[in-house]
Amino acid sequence: MKILAFDSSNQALTVAVVEEKKLLSEQIINVRRNHSIQLMPAIDEALKQANLSLDAIDRIAVAKGPGSYTGLRIAVTIAKSLAWSQSIDLVGISSLKTLAANSLGGNNQLIVPLFDARRENIYTGLYKRDENKKLIAIESDTHISAEQWASFLASEYKDYQIELLGTDAEKFLAIFKEALGEKVDLALPEQNLPRASALAFLAQTEDLVESHHLTPAYLKLAEAEENWLEEHPDFEGGNLVEKV
Numbered sequence: 001m002k003i004l005a006f007d008s009s010n011q012a013l014t015v016a017v018v019e020e021k022k023l024l025s026e027q028i029i030n031v032r033r034n035h036s037i038q039l040m041p042a043i044d045e046a047l048k049q050a051n052l053s054l055d056a057i058d059r060i061a062v063a064k065g066p067g068s069y070t071g072l073r074i075a076v077t078i079a080k081s082l083a084w085s086q087s088i089d090l091v092g093i094s095s096l097k098t099l100a101a102n103s104l105g106g107n108n109q110l111i112v113p114l115f116d117a118r119r120e121n122i123y124t125g126l127y128k129r130d131e132n133k134k135l136i137a138i139e140s141d142t143h144i145s146a147e148q149w150a151s152f153l154a155s156e157y158k159d160y161q162i163e164l165l166g167t168d169a170e171k172f173l174a175i176f177k178e179a180l181g182e183k184v185d186l187a188l189p190e191q192n193l194p195r196a197s198a199l200a201f202l203a204q205t206e207d208l209v210e211s212h213h214l215t216p217a218y219l220k221l222a223e224a225e226e227n228w229l230e231e232h233p234d235f236e237g238g239n240l241v242e243k244v
Contacts, residue, residue: 002052003059004066004082005200006043008075009067009095010115011167016044016196017050017057024050025198030167036074043078054226057088061203063194064092065217066123066141067115072216091203092214096125099165101198103190105129109161110138112153114146116168119240122146124162125217126153143220146172150179158183167192 006015013035016026025046029038047054062079065072076092083090099113105128114124126139153162162184164176169186176184
């Protein structure tokens, strides 16, 4: 099975093509650019480097969030459009799970991927490797204050070693150290960027989704929407963010 995978849910943009257990091509761009302009050329280049056309792809995998609202909408829209127009299988996978897949884990280690969500809040989740090295979620992805998450981990998972992953992890390390002490540490720097190859390998065993049913997993309201709702507390119209 040949899989095209891409993730533009945060600053880093990454695209990969894999076939079974073999990585054919991969790009990671970690500079601030316009993903709406860069993603399709990156996909074209990844296919070119793999010496494949889109017609040869069996499955598309996309990181569906959480993360940047704009980055998520771009990636999910492109994934849905390609999958629908070419009749290709589609899989949407958590951006946090994609990042967590960089960690090999350990017998007594839990994996905490995180992204900065501003105002001392984070997008995060809790993962581990099972006895077969399969990555599994222990707690659902969430939007929460870093202090609350650290306190929760210290209360519920105090007997485990905790590994923090992500380019924003060091920013919040002191908060986690205060709650968890020596039980928490940072991942290696090379593990902190999401990799589309990891996303593609995860997608080999994930459930398929019908292209029209895939929506981004924002986990929180957009800041503009939050501000509007604060000014209109009686509004009962539901989420103002249009689903892709």
